Amino acid sequence: MAAQSDAPVVSMTGIIKSFAGVRVLDEVGLELRAGEVHALAGENGAGKSTLMKILAGIHAPEAGTVLIGGQPAVHDVRSARQAGVAIVHQELMLAGNLTVADNLAMGRERRSRLGALDRRRTTEAAQRMLDEVGASFGPHTRVDSLSTGQQQLVEIARALAENPKVLILDEPTAALSAPEVTNLFQLVRELRRTGTAIAYITHRMEEITELADVVTVLRDGRQVETVEVARTTPEHIISRMIGRPIGSLFAHERQTPGEVVLRVRGLADQQIGPVDLDVRGGEVVGIGGLVGSGRSELARLIFGADRRTAGTVEVAGRPVPPSSPQAAMRAGLALLPEDRKALGLVLDHSIDSNIVLASLDRVSSTGVTSRRRVRSACTEESERLRIKMGSAAQPVRQLSGGNQQKVLLAKWLRTEPQVLILDEPTRGVDIGAKADIYRMINECSARGMAVLVISSELPELLGISDRVVVMREGALVAELTGTNLSEEAVMRPAFGLDADEVSGGAQPEAPHEEGVQR
Amino acid sequence: MTDLRPQPQSAVDADTRGPGGRGRRPSSLSTVTSNDQFGVGVALIALVALMALIAPFFWTTGNLLDVMRQVSAIAILAAGGTFVILTAGIDLSVGSALGVCAMVAIVSADQGLPAVAAILLSLGAGVLIGLVNGVITAAFALPAFIVTLAALTYLRGFVYVGTDGTTVIPKSVPFDWIGQSSVLGVPVAVWIMLAVYAGLWFLLNRTVFGRQVLAIGGNVEAARLSGIGVRRVTALTYVISGLTAGIAGLIVAARLESAVPDLGSGYELNAIAAIVLGGTSLMGGRGSLVGTLIGALFIGVLSNGMTLMNIESFYQQIIMGFVILLAVLVDKLRRGRSQARGRI
Numbered sequence: 001m002a003a004q005s006d007a008p009v010v011s012m013t014g015i016i017k018s019f020a021g022v023r024v025l026d027e028v029g030l031e032l033r034a035g036e037v038h039a040l041a042g043e044n045g046a047g048k049s050t051l052m053k054i055l056a057g058i059h060a061p062e063a064g065t066v067l068i069g070g071q072p073a074v075h076d077v078r079s080a081r082q083a084g085v086a087i088v089h090q091e092l093m094l095a096g097n098l099t100v101a102d103n104l105a106m107g108r109e110r111r112s113r114l115g116a117l118d119r120r121r122t123t124e125a126a127q128r129m130l131d132e133v134g135a136s137f138g139p140h141t142r143v144d145s146l147s148t149g150q151q152q153l154v155e156i157a158r159a160l161a162e163n164p165k166v167l168i169l170d171e172p173t174a175a176l177s178a179p180e181v182t183n184l185f186q187l188v189r190e191l192r193r194t195g196t197a198i199a200y201i202t203h204r205m206e207e208i209t210e211l212a213d214v215v216t217v218l219r220d221g222r223q224v225e226t227v228e229v230a231r232t233t234p235e236h237i238i239s240r241m242i243g244r245p246i247g248s249l250f251a252h253e254r255q256t257p258g259e260v261v262l263r264v265r266g267l268a269d270q271q272i273g274p275v276d277l278d279v280r281g282g283e284v285v286g287i288g289g290l291v292g293s294g295r296s297e298l299a300r301l302i303f304g305a306d307r308r309t310a311g312t313v314e315v316a317g318r319p320v321p322p323s324s325p326q327a328a329m330r331a332g333l334a335l336l337p338e339d340r341k342a343l344g345l346v347l348d349h350s351i352d353s354n355i356v357l358a359s360l361d362r363v364s365s366t367g368v369t370s371r372r373r374v375r376s377a378c379t380e381e382s383e384r385l386r387i388k389m390g391s392a393a394q395p396v397r398q399l400s401g402g403n404q405q406k407v408l409l410a411k412w413l414r415t416e417p418q419v420l421i422l423d424e425p426t427r428g429v430d431i432g433a434k435a436d437i438y439r440m441i442n443e444c445s446a447r448g449m450a451v452l453v454i455s456s457e458l459p460e461l462l463g464i465s466d467r468v469v470v471m472r473e474g475a476l477v478a479e480l481t482g483t484n485l486s487e488e489a490v491m492r493p494a495f496g497l498d499a500d501e502v503s504g505g506a507q508p509e510a511p512h513e514e515g516v517q518r
Numbered sequence: 519m520t521d522l523r524p525q526p527q528s529a530v531d532a533d534t535r536g537p538g539g540r541g542r543r544p545s546s547l548s549t550v551t552s553n554d555q556f557g558v559g560v561a562l563i564a565l566v567a568l569m570a571l572i573a574p575f576f577w578t579t580g581n582l583l584d585v586m587r588q589v590s591a592i593a594i595l596a597a598g599g600t601f602v603i604l605t606a607g608i609d610l611s612v613g614s615a616l617g618v619c620a621m622v623a624i625v626s627a628d629q630g631l632p633a634v635a636a637i638l639l640s641l642g643a644g645v646l647i648g649l650v651n652g653v654i655t656a657a658f659a660l661p662a663f664i665v666t667l668a669a670l671t672y673l674r675g676f677v678y679v680g681t682d683g684t685t686v687i688p689k690s691v692p693f694d695w696i697g698q699s700s701v702l703g704v705p706v707a708v709w710i711m712l713a714v715y716a717g718l719w720f721l722l723n724r725t726v727f728g729r730q731v732l733a734i735g736g737n738v739e740a741a742r743l744s745g746i747g748v749r750r751v752t753a754l755t756y757v758i759s760g761l762t763a764g765i766a767g768l769i770v771a772a773r774l775e776s777a778v779p780d781l782g783s784g785y786e787l788n789a790i791a792a793i794v795l796g797g798t799s800l801m802g803g804r805g806s807l808v809g810t811l812i813g814a815l816f817i818g819v820l821s822n823g824m825t826l827m828n829i830e831s832f833y834q835q836i837i838m839g840f841v842i843l844l845a846v847l848v849d850k851l852r853r854g855r856s857q858a859r860g861r862i
Contacts, residue, residue, distance in 0.1 A: 305743055329745035343743055346736030348803055357733055358744035360726040367725050411744070 007070070008033050009165050009197040010055060010085075015064035017050055024050050027064070028223045030216055032166055032197040037188060039212035039229070040201045042241055043456065046218040048201045049090070052168045055199070056080050056087040069165065084165035088155045088172060090201075096144030101126035103143055104158050129157040133187055149180025156187065167191060168199045173207060174292060185211055203241075203290060205234045205495045217241055238491050257283040257466070259316075261450035262333075262419045264302060267311035272297050272474040274311060279419065279450040284441060286465030287454045288490040294474035295454045296338050299421050302452075303335040304328040315419055329358065332418035336408055336425055338454075344408045345396050352378035352392040354407050359414040381410035386436050402433025409440060420444055421452045426460060438464055458487045470494050558795050558809060561845060562816045569823035576826050583705060589818030590711040591616070591766040593811055595789040596796075597718050598762025600810045601755040603793055604722075604735045606802025607655065607662035609759045611669035612766075612789055615647045616782035617677040619767025623693065624686050624777035633692035640771070641764040647673065648760020652753030662756075670786065678779050687776040697772030707769045714765060718758070719807045731755060735802025791842050792817055816845075 010032040017025040025047045032038050040048040053059045055066060057073070057080030066073040068083040094103050104126045126139035135153050143151060152172060159167060169188070173181050188198060188211060200212060208215050208229060216226040217240045224240050257280035264277040272294045279285045287295045300306045302313050307323040314320065315331045325335075337343035345354055355378050356363050363373040378392045385406040389399060396407055405425065412420065422441070426434045441464055445451050455461040461468060462485050470478040470493045478493035480486075491497075570577035595612045602609045619640045626636035647669065655665045699706050722728035730751045733741040742748050766785075771777060796813030798805025820841060824834045 303743070325743050326745045326747055335743060337743055342737075343739050346733050346740055346803065349732065349736050353729060353732070357729070357741070357746075360729055364726045367727060369724055369726055369729060371724075415745075 009069060011067040012055065013065050015051065015054060015066070016062045017054060017059060018062060024221045025061070026221045028218065028221070032199055034165070034195045034197050035192055036214060037192055037198045037200055037212045039208045039215040040199060040218065041203060041208060041215055041237060042218035043203065043458070047221040048218055049170055051218070052087065052170060052199060052201060055166070056085050056168060081162060085168065086159035086162060086164035086166070087168040088152070088159050088170065090170040090174060092148070092151050092155055094143045094151055094154060096142070098143060099139065100130070100137065100141050100143060100154055101139035103154060104129055104139070104161065129161050132160060133157045134183070147180070149176045149183070152176065152184070164196065166197045166199065170201045173202070173204065205237065205497070208237065209234060234497065238495065239488065257281065258448060261316050262452070263314040265312045267298070267301055267308055267313060269301055269306060269309045272301055275476055277469065277476065279452055281448045281450050282445050283467065284445050284451040284453060284465050286461040286468040287452065287471060288458070288461050288468050289471035289494045291456060293471040293494065295471050296423050297474070298471065299335060299423050299452070299454060303333055303421060305335065329415060333421065334412040334415055334417035334419065335421045336412055336423060338423040340404055340408050345404060347397040348395050350393045351387070351389055351396055351399070351407055354396050355381055355410045355414060358411050362414065377414060381414065385410055385440060402429040405429050406433060406436065409437065413440070417449065419450045419452065423454045424456065425453065426455070426457070458490060461490065462487065472496055557848065558797060558812050558816060558845065562812050562819065565816060565819050569819060573823040573826040576823055581822070583708065585818045585822045586708045586711070587705045588822065589814050590707040591770050592785060592788045592792060592817065593711050593814035594714050594762050594766040594769070595785060596792040596810045596814050597714055597807055598759035599789050600793050600798055600805060600807055601718070601722070601731055601758045602662070603798050603800060604731050604802055604805055605752050605755050606735050606738070607752065607755065608666065608790070608800070609651065609756060610663065610666040610786050611647065611651060611673055612759060612763045613782045613785035614670045614673035614677065615644060615760055615763035616767040616770060616785055617780070618647065618673050618680070619644045619764040620771035620781050621677045621680040621777045623768055623771040624688060624691070625680055627691045627693070628686055628688035636693055637768060640768050641761060644760040644764020644767065645757055646760070647763065648757035649753070651760065652756030655756060656749040656753040674783065677781065681777050681779050683779055685776055685778045691772065691775045693768065694772050694775055697769055707773070710765065710769065714762065715807055715811055722807060727751065727754070732803060737803070788817060795842065795845050
């Protein structure tokens with residue numbers, strides 16, 4: 001059942017693509033064949049999705065060729081669709097307030113002779129499409145009453161409507177329950193049998209071994225390896241995904257940790273926990289795990305950004321009340337959120353007003369802000385963090401990603417926290433700014449702050465942390481220190497390859513009973 | 519007549535740099551933010567020049583002061599409303615709230631209460647109205663549009679109940695100086711308006727509270743995660759709006775020396791028009807009080823000029839509506855471009 005026909009349906013060679021000056025794909029090649037499931041594996045940001053978006057005509061490459069059925073591809077969505085490429089995005093793109101039939105007909109609505117919608121034919125067409133994917137629901141169902149998996153099925157049905165030669169699935173199981181995954185796999189196998197070429201983006205190892213014929217591993221925008229799945233092992237694939245030297249970027253002087261500053265006990269909500277975690281003063285603890293494993297959710301829970309259902313959080317022995325960032329801040333917590341644009345910064349406001357936003361009391365007396373103190377706070381932080389800016393009154397929107405991140409970090413450092421939680425502190429940040437951020441993290445721990453860092457970049461995580469805990473499916477599944485710290489040691493429990501449990505109470509569910517409803 | 523034009527102009531300069539603006543005017547930024555009020559400022563000057571040319575008696579000290587006095591109630595309403603809209607909320611109830619506060623003041627006078635009591639009761643009513651709107655909106659996370667729309671309706675009902683559906687004319691109105699007297703040749707109502715703007719300008723631009731208001735409107739989630747009491751601050755903006763409705767209600771009551779049941783109805787739309795004309799975004803986070811004042815003056819000058827030109831009031835409404843539409847449209851187009859430039 002593996003590769004049979006010789007001429008590939010899709011042949012991509014030498015693909016180069018950059019975003020905002022950062023090269024995300026560097027001479028990547030890929031061949032997809034009819035009746036073959038081709039997995040694309042790699043860490044977050046390795047370039048998997050970008051490569052597929054180029055194939056689907058969403059992005060145009062800077063260099064390289066894309067041949068679809070032997071013909072050079074025109075880089076726009078319509079042409080790609082006409083050439084037989086269909087893509088199911090990771091984020092569902094359905095209108096929840098409409099019925100399944102309306103969604104399936106979107107953009108190609110059928111009209112009766114009078115110009116009104118032809119409801120009968122629309123329904124019939126939708127039913128045919130649903131039958132094809134084996135859906136158990138009817139075309140009149142409202143989309144928002146469907147489960148995520150069922151909605152995914154609608155997306156796939158829509159993608160299959162044009163009988164594509166190539167179907168791209170971008171992390172299709174990220175939001176599915178176990179039975180839904182089984183259904184999806186059956187569907188993919190059926191499509192493979194009927195000769196569709198399938199590109200399957202995932203970073204779940206078990207999906208690659210179970211479903212894929214060939215796997216291409218990407219790392220930092222480079223094609224590391226393309227190999228038949230039958231001739232390799234999960235361990236090998238993982239090592240290829242992560243294998244790169246740790247730079248000298250992380251000049252981390254380990255501190256002798258002090259007292260426990262952050263104490264988390266039995267912390268839980270609907271998705272997370274119960275989690276026990278201690279972080280000492282001067283200690284940098286990294287949280288590893290895959291995207292969706294609950295790392296950001298844990299951070300938000302500790303900070304009170306979301307409501308916890310059980311457990312306690314203490315800072316230096318004082319309990320932090322639940323679900324109030326205000327109270328958490330007063331207790332000495334600071335959270336640098338993952339999505340700086342949506343959660344961290346007021347983009348249209350000036351640099352200095354963003355920097356003082358969380359510490360307004362420190363630049364004001366009896367409620368009146370002192371412009372002099374705001375200005376000096378801003379000068380101080382911009383020098384300390386080397387924020388490159390035209391003037392303090394410039395809107396943050398105009399800054400580069402790295403400088404935006406520094407503004408956000410400055411905002412939190414102004415609050416003089418005892419516990420600093422950093423969620424993906426260097427995402428979308430250039431290498432110079434990264435170095436500055438690492439330096440600040442070192443300084444913070446040197447001053448006795450307890451630092452908790454979430455990062456999907458393993459070298460970074462290992463480089464800056466004294467200790468790493470690994471999350472999987474909302475629970476802490478491993479804890480690594482000293483000589484045990486290695487990329488593989490983090491990745492194995494993250495993928496669920498060996499789940500040696502740690503820190504009492506962290507009970508991961510049985511591996512096959514995947515209930516990750518997100 | 520000389521002190522009204524330089525006044526807003528110099529204030530525009532002081533305020534153009536947005537929430538964080540200070541020090542010397544920076545080159546790159548001011549093009550983005552100062553445009554917000556610059557457009558309507560220029561439009562106001564052009565309109566004043568036009569009216570001075572074509573409308574008889576427009577360019578006289580008496581008339582210009584009259585414009586200011588007429589516009590004072592709307593301008594004050596709009597000043598409080600600016601705070602609400604800066605948090606991306608809206609207060610539709612201010613017209614009815616003004617009616618309630620004016621009614622309370624007049625009925626107090628009718629009962630023979632002294633001026634101080636009437637004033638405090640009226641302002642207290644405004645604060646209470648704002649508090650109810652604010653607490654319901656913030657605590658239950660209900661859409662402000664609905665909460666204040668309901669308030670618009672029930673508050674109007676209170677005015678009908680309070681006036682018993684007819685015009686209440688007290689024998690004497692002890693606070694009538696608010697609407698009638700002048701100090702240094704300028705009506706008291708205009709002084710009050712300027713004081714309200716000065717006070718609220720300080721509150722918005724120089725206090726922690728002001729920054730929190732702007733932050734909530736700019737990015738509510740970032741504000742919450744920065745430890746800002748979003749609900750408390752949001753609720754307080756409605757209290758400010760209620761208080762300004764009380765002040766405006768006093769001015770109207772003092773001017774009319776009576777209370778009619780439909781007092782202030784429709785004022786909320788003029789106030790919102792003034793705010794939007796002044797460059798405050800209904801999406802929150804961007805805007806200024808100076809802009810709102812200019813917007814209110816724009817509406818006042820336009821309606822005064824049309825009256826002087828003997829344009830019938832029905833046609834005045836048609837013209838006014840389209841002018842507002844045009845002004846907002848021009849602003850939107852200009853802003854669309856400047857925002858596209860701002861992005862990376």
